[in-house]
Amino acid sequence: MCWGLDNRLNRIIKQDNRTVMLAVDHGYFLGPTTGLEVPKKTIEPLLPYADSLMLTRGILRTSVDSDTSVPIVLRVSGGNSILSKELSDEDITVSMEDAIRLNVSAVALSIYVGSKYEHRTIVNLSKLVDEGEKYGIPVLAVTAVGREMVRDAKYLGLCCRIAAEMGAHFVKTYYCEDFEKVVKNCPVPVVIAGGKKTPEKDALKLAFDAVSHGATGVDMGRNIFQSENPVAMIKAVRAIVHENAFVDDAYELFKGLEKEQNK
Ligand code: R5P
Secondary structure: OOHHHHHHHHHHOOOOOOEEEEEOOOHHHHOOOOOOOOHHHHHHHHHHHOOEEEEOHHHHHHHOOOOOOOOEEEEOEEOOOOOOOOOOOOEEOOOHHHHHHOOOOEEEEEEOOOOOOHHHHHHHHHHHHHHHHHHOOOEEEEEOOOOOOOOOHHHHHHHHHHHHHOOOOEEEEOOOOOHHHHHHOOOOOEEEEOOOOOOHHHHHHHHHHHHHOOOOEEEEOHHHHOOOOHHHHHHHHHHHHHHOOOHHHHHHHHHHHHHHHHO
């Protein structure tokens, strides 16, 4: 692997081979998502606890100070909206040159396996990997799940493996039963999305189950920034991912921090 690419990936995935990525890219097709109405307000307090920040270039430019040392994972696919009938209708939306100008540590693109535009999104992933390899920028493949897809190990394993075969340097997917099979069959690191907001303890259990079944970490959004106490939540997630904390201990930590904050 090229030294620059390796170095960038090592900035995201820490020495313990784990990572807590903070995903705030939802607006690229959802618009002003709950909790991200004013992105700067949401991002700033969480940034010190994120191993990387995943977002679009518009939010990076407007809502993140350029003196940050937190690695940026730039979403470079889009072109659809929540109103689209076909969510897989995505293309590459940012050139590699602009990603480099923005000094990103990785770029991210969604693939839609089994959906109408499967072919285009998978070929786009390959093209992005070619560009990334040229300049030493790692590529994160996001295995987006169409409305009608079942999130099981067979389907997610297929998506992750295809992403890795196309050359993605790491993959983001969903946690599922038999998740270890998904990880085993994917030769690059796998991180999980948090999904829709759930009670904090459930989201912590999701992070625990994922890392204890082989995930490199989380790329979590709504379960952090939509929490009543986002900072307490990201700290609790960190305890699971980086300190191998058990769910009950991480939840205690969350509750304790919450209490302190409300004093
Ligand atoms: C989805 O395509 C986006 O990449 C989201 O940022 C991602 O799914 C992670 O966010 P959440 O934890 O809210 O699911």
